[in-house]
Amino acid sequence: MxxxxxxxxxxxxxxxxxxxxxxxxxxxxxxxxxxxxxxxxxxxxxxxxxxxxxxxxxxxxxxxxxxxxxxxxxxxxxxxxxxxxxxxxxxxxxxxxxxxxxxxxxxxxxxxxxxxxxxxxxxxxxxxxxxxxxxxxxxxxxxxxxxxxxxxxxxxxxxxxxxxxxxxxxxxxxxxxxxxxxxxxxxxxxxxxxxxxxxxxxxxxxxxxxxxxxxxxxxxxxxxxxxxxxxxxxxxxxxxxxxxxxxxxxxxxxxxxxxxxxxxxxxxxxxxxxxxxxxxxxxxxxxxxxxxxxxxxxxxxxxxxxxxESELGDKSVEKHHLSLDYDANETGIWEGEIKRKKCCGKDEEAHFPQYTWIQEDRVVILTVDVPKNLDRLIRITKNDIECIFEDKKLTLKCRHNGDLVLDLDNEPLYGHVMPSQCIWTIEDNSILVIYIVKDQDEAGVYMRWPQVFERDDETCETMDPAEVARIREALMKFTASGGTQQQQDSFYSNGNADYFYNQQNQFMSELDDLVDYxxxxxxxxxxxxxxxxxxxxxxxxxxxxxxxxxxxxxxxxxxxxxxxxxxxxxxxxxxxxxxxxxxxxxxxxxxxxxxxxxxxxxxxxxxxxxxxxxxxxxxxxxxxxxxxxxxxxxxxxxxxxxxxxxxxxxxxxxxxxxxxxxxxxxxxxxxxxxxxxxxxxxxxxxxxxxxxx
Incomplete structure (x- = not known):
């Protein structure tokens, strides 16, 4: 595919x-x-x-x-x-x-x-x-x-x-x-x-x-x-x-x-x-x-x-993207060979993150559960994260105890973005939430992204109501007057968070559309x-x-x-x-x-x-x-x-x-x-x- x-x-x-x-x-x-x-x-x-x-x-x-x-x-x-x-x-x-x-x-x-x-x-x-x-x-x-x-x-x-x-x-x-x-x-x-x-x-x-x-x-x-x-x-x-x-x-x-x-x-x-x-x-x-x-x-x-399916262990099903290869010369006959795919051109062992994502007209919301990526419980802080937005690229690195646990280096995004308005935040000391603000295309419209990155890693947009509800709850923390001090300390951007604050009510009202089947x-x-x-x-x-x-x-x-x-x-x-x-x-x-x-x-x-x-x-x-x-x-x-x-x-x-x-x-x-x-x-x-x- x-x-x-x-x-x-x-x-x-x-x-x-x-x-x-x-x-x-x-x-x-x-x-x-x-x-x-x-x-x-x-x-x-x-x-x-x-x-x-x-x-x-x-x-x-x-x-x-x-x-x-x-x-x-x-x-x-x-x-x-x-x-x-x-x-x-x-x-x-x-x-x-x-x-x-x-x-x-x-x-x-x-x-x-x-x-x-x-x-x-x-x-x-x-x-x-x-x-x-x-x-x-x-x-x-x-x-x-x-x-x-x-x-x-x-x-x-x-x-x-x-x-x-x-x-x-x-x-x-x-x-x-x-x-x-x-x-x-x-x-x-x-x-x-x-x-x-x-x-x-x-x-x-x-x-x-x-x-x-x-x-x-x-x-x-x-x-x-x-x-x-x-x-x-x-x-x-x-x-x-x-x-x-x-x-x-x-x-x-x-x-x-x-x-x-x-x-x-x-x-x-x-x-x-x-x-x-x-x-x-x-x-x-x-x-x-x-x-x-x-x-x-x-x-x-x-x-x-x-x-x-019993031939596949639970971890194999969770951690690998699976594909079925078949012999196209034999109509309807499949070899059934299961192969690991590369995500965005890199082997999954190269710390490419597993993530979920949703979008509305102007924003793509990327969620990375860091402990889930490592199969062990850890706590992360702002000092562990390096997140850099460019016109059409994203750099995301996460270190824990000196080890590089997530490594996304200048990965091309699907569409152009507005770097000064993109932000990220940490939820529950373990979940990294990234808000990518789209830029208009040549026709003057905000294009709907079929995927997050230029190369397709086959991570589909989530429509799980439970996941959307979790993101809604996370966003609510920033719609009040700044939130608690602890919440403010976990909120970082490239220096311009005003756009995000001004747009939250709009984003929130449109989240209901994301679970409309x-x-x-x-x-x-x-x-x-x-x-x-x-x-x-x-x-x-x-x-x-x-x-x-x-x-x-x-x-x-x-x-x-x-x-x-x-x-x-x-x-x-x-x-x-x-x-x-x-x-x-x-x-x-x-x-x-x-x-x-x-x-x-x-x-x-x-x-x-x-x-x-x-x-x-x-x-x-x-x-x-x-x-x-x-x-x-x-x-x-x-x-x-x-x-x-x-x-x-x-x-x-x-x-x-x-x-x-x-x-x-x-x-x-x-x-x-x-x-x-x-x-x-x-x-x-x-x-x-x-x-x-």
Missing amino acids: LGKMETKLRIDRNKLNPDFNGYKLKLVDKNEKLQKVADFRKAGYEIPVPEANPTGVFSSSQVQTRIQFNNLFCGYENDSLLFINDANELLKYERTKEGGNRIDKLIDIPRIDVKREKLGLKTIHSISRTYILVFDGIGTFYLIERYTAKSERDEEHGHEYRIRYKLVLHDEQANQADQLRFPTVLGAKIIKNNVNIVICDKANLSTKQAGLHTGVQESGGFEVQVYAVAIEEISETTPEKTPIIIELRKKYGLRVKNIPEYFSYVTDVGNDARSGDGSTSNNTFAHNFIIGTETRPKLVAPNKQAKD NTTLSSFYIIDEENGNINQVVDTSGMDYLCTSFGSPGQNSNYVCLKYDVDGILFKIEPKPSHHSTTAWNHSKTLNALGFVMASKSDKKFVYVDNNNCDYFVISESSKRLYIYNCVDNTADTLVHNVIEFPLEYESNSSSTSTSAAADHELICGLQQINNGSELAILSSLSMYIYKI
Whole structure:
């Protein structure tokens, strides 16, 4: 996980519009702009909308994922869309040659457990012209194959569909149906007859139960899991009566705190990877994907090859950072060899301190428990400490009885600091607390640090409430009028403590935010899909994640939008031609006041940006209202937006009372762009509409 490239996002100030005054509402002629292309009630079915938390067992991250779940998926062909109805039928929308609209049933998806099926999130991925991968929301993937029909029953297409493979997730924690955990599918691709699947599931209760080795006992959280399975190329035209059943085994996992807010494969126009059907696999670089998450992913091994944790002594688990090496040539086979890592380029025996840290906007708080570093009780005084702050370096030395017990010599920090405002203090005669005050970056913002030092020693920011409470108690000593004489004697700095005193109330009030488990995305990680290594870290420079663009037919998003002040900064993601394992992130456009607009919507469901020219963004609120904001000319002082209210008038021969009751249940449950972004396909629980931008 070391040796990665780090990228800090930069804002092009020439693309900001400080004179923007807002959006003006423009009424929509629904008869002209909106067309109903399907009435599902007349066809005898509806589109199921996942309940947010019907069983009361989903975490806040899972609830948010369910609220924002898009039931409408891109087909492989242009302007084709796929979705599943409440009868578990796979349906396809497409335009006819005459310019009309048609919806066809492709195949019935098997139902294993109807009750549980309603709780899961069913996903569809068109991974090639031949194959569609459907997930039932519980634990089974169906690889559906399109083949040429002998009967030519479909005069226009001349093909039929069959379930060629049934891929079953191997549950490492339980085999009983009542213990299934409803994983979320992040993405899927087919590359040279190999189907690659990435899901996010609840992490097992402990590393021992899961057979994982990360060097520490962990609980809760989630795990991004990568699976791969080889499929045979089928050439016969006769459908198989029975699907081939394969149990999916995990290649590796990446431990994260919450379900990633962003996932996409890295697209590469120059790549010539081939799909199982011989066609180009959507120009996708085979071995990279991007995840956006608030915590650094930790690589973990599959259950099958991991060693028993009992082989490791307690001291080994405490004192060493552990890593798992594996043979990347053997898919999913791990050597399980445990190696000691070097911290910041030095062996741990060279007195590099163990520490914990937290941060807020302007300050990084570093805590070093000196006795814990030495495995023995000692008392330290101000005379034992040497702490020197420089623009981007920290020197920290601690001596005890003449021996050097901590040695950090001119260690480069992750970001620039303000040395005159940095301070340190000693707590309980044993704990060294260092307050590092950040300096602004070139964009004028206080960047959020993913790590303390320039070289990553894999010490993650602590979110332990007990640790935060301990730091809170320590800080309280300095918010009063100087504290006791003993406390004042233990407080030292480079000669300027006034800044710290003046800022303590601000720091204290923001410590509560540090234990908020609903924090926003902080970094993007480009992952090598083959082995789980981090090839690149993209630091958002303190900007919060807002949204992404609509997905392409391969379910890839080309843009990420981050909040800067009240605006949305749109970054285009492109692979670097000279190095396919990394990406370039360029400020493509500014979406005026997007951050402000999103903050004004109390119940957001979908937020997407046009994936073609970035000419508009769309926000769905409360499943009943759709806002379309024009941003073609982001230099204008005012722009327009349209609103579509649901329920719309429902055409029916039934009584007005029943019609009104039915319309009240019409909820927006899916959204995609078609016709090169000039139209929006809107999927509701009762109907499907096409809106002309």
